[in-house]
Amino acid sequence: MSRLDIRPFETTDLPAAAVLLAERHRAHRKRHPLLSPAYEDPQRALVEVTAIWESADASGAVLREGGEVTGYLLGAPKQSPVWGPNVWVEAAGHAVRTPEHIRDLYGAAAVKWVAEGRIAHYTLVPDDAELLDAWFRLAFGSQHAHAIQPVPATPIPPRAGVLVRRAVRADIPVLAELDLALPQHQGLSPVFAAGTLPSLQEAIDEWEEDFDDPVSATFVAESNGRVIGSATGTSIERGSTHSGLSQPDNAGFLGFAAVLPEARGLGAGRALGEAVLNWSAETGYDSVVTDWRVTNLLSSRAWPALGFAQTFHRLHRLIGH
Numbered sequence: 026m027s028r029l030d031i032r033p034f035e036t037t038d039l040p041a042a043a044v045l046l047a048e049r050h051r052a053h054r055k056r057h058p059l060l061s062p063a064y065e066d067p068q069r070a071l072v073e074v075t076a077i078w079e080s081a082d083a084s085g086a087v088l089r090e091g092g093e094v095t096g097y098l099l100g101a102p103k104q105s106p107v108w109g110p111n112v113w114v115e116a117a118g119h120a121v122r123t124p125e126h127i128r129d130l131y132g133a134a135a136v137k138w139v140a141e142g143r144i145a146h147y148t149l150v151p152d153d154a155e156l157l158d159a160w161f162r163l164a165f166g167s168q169h170a171h172a173i174q175p176v177p178a179t180p181i182p183p184r185a186g187v188l189v190r191r192a193v194r195a196d197i198p199v200l201a202e203l204d205l206a207l208p209q210h211q212g213l214s215p216v217f218a219a220g221t222l223p224s225l226q227e228a229i230d231e232w233e234e235d236f237d238d239p240v241s242a243t244f245v246a247e248s249n250g251r252v253i254g255s256a257t258g259t260s261i262e263r264g265s266t267h268s269g270l271s272q273p274d275n276a277g278f279l280g281f282a283a284v285l286p287e288a289r290g291l292g293a294g295r296a297l298g299e300a301v302l303n304w305s306a307e308t309g310y311d312s313v314v315t316d317w318r319v320t321n322l323l324s325s326r327a328w329p330a331l332g333f334a335q336t337f338h339r340l341h342r343l344i345g346h
């Protein structure tokens with residue numbers, strides 16, 4: 026039994042939780058100054074914690090030492106069936122003065138989650154080695170990476186052997202094919218990602234509708250006159266994966282990239298990624314964000330090789346075995 030003073034989270038705990046979250050974010054920004062400074066302010070942090078607390082079926086635990094709140098943990102389910110019977114601890118859903126205490130807080134909070142049948146747990150954790158280690162010793166494993174880099178100070182020069190250009194409407198059939206290539210790859214071992222695969226026609230229809238989106242830029246890579254890959258740059262605000270503390274200010278987003286299977290590993294992905302980095306600089310963004318499944322053996326190697334540094338780890342635990 027825990028010797029710590031832990032009890033269920035209550036509305037009155039919100040201000041103290043916000044102070045802890047702002048502290049955690051301040052430490053996180055020492056490693057990643059491109060993350061938004063806004064959440065170092067407890068008032069802004071409070072908005073984030075309150076949003077989680079007020080979401081449907083939210084619950085959690087709070088820890089006090091000597092009358093002072095020194096840790097909290099809040100989780101809430103997402104409705105999408107993709108995540109299973111789940112609880113998510115978002116970036117603003119936890120902060121502790123002592124990393125080890127996250128284990129006690131989870132021990133208290135998870136009782137209700139599992140009793141409700143919510144056995145798929147997800148948590149977004151800053152790249153703090155001690156905190157990650159504490160989560161790992163709760164049987165969580167790494168599933169997904171959030172990462173960032175500054176825009177290039179000077180344009181990255183084109184690569185020999187691959188021509189990268191802006192996509193035109195005539196590319197829509199191959200863009201649609203490439204749209205399917207990503208979920209097809211991620212359905213395979215060792216990713217085994219769940220998710221629905223659109224039909225080729227659905228992908229074509231979506232491109233026809235969205236092609237002229239002024240916020241986004243799509244690039245294609247050609248080799249020997251044939252399109253072999255594509256990548257899209259857009260605003261970070263378009264990506265639902267990066268919100269709140271994990272959404273830097275004024276950031277571009279490498280939101281999609283795929284190379285046809287037979288052309289992978291030959292430099293097209295790098296050339297496409299670099300085109301999105303250059304476009305982000307030209308557009309006036311300060312940084313570029315992307316994310317990947319850490320079990321994707323291709324993207325998990327390609328994006329760090331292009332200079333992306335991991336900011337958050339999404340960890341996952343499935344209970345019952």
Ligand SMILES: CC(C)(COP(=O)(O)OP(=O)(O)OC[C@H]1O[C@@H](n2cnc3c(N)ncnc32)[C@H](O)[C@@H]1OP(=O)(O)O)[C@@H](O)C(=O)NCCC(=O)NCCS
Pocket residue numbers: 206207210281282283284285288289290291292293294295296316317318321323324326327328330331
């Ligand atoms: C991820 C993807 C777009 C990368 O494109 P690519 O053309 O295969 O990658 P590149 O050949 O340009 O390699 C880029 C970097 O990745 C690394 N890399 C590529 N293949 C690798 C391999 N088999 N082993 C280790 N590293 C590898 C290299 O470090 C390379 O950097 P370098 O130029 O310094 O050598 C492509 O593999 C792909 O479409 N994968 C399936 C769909 C997907 O995962 N999309 C991204 C979703 S986030």
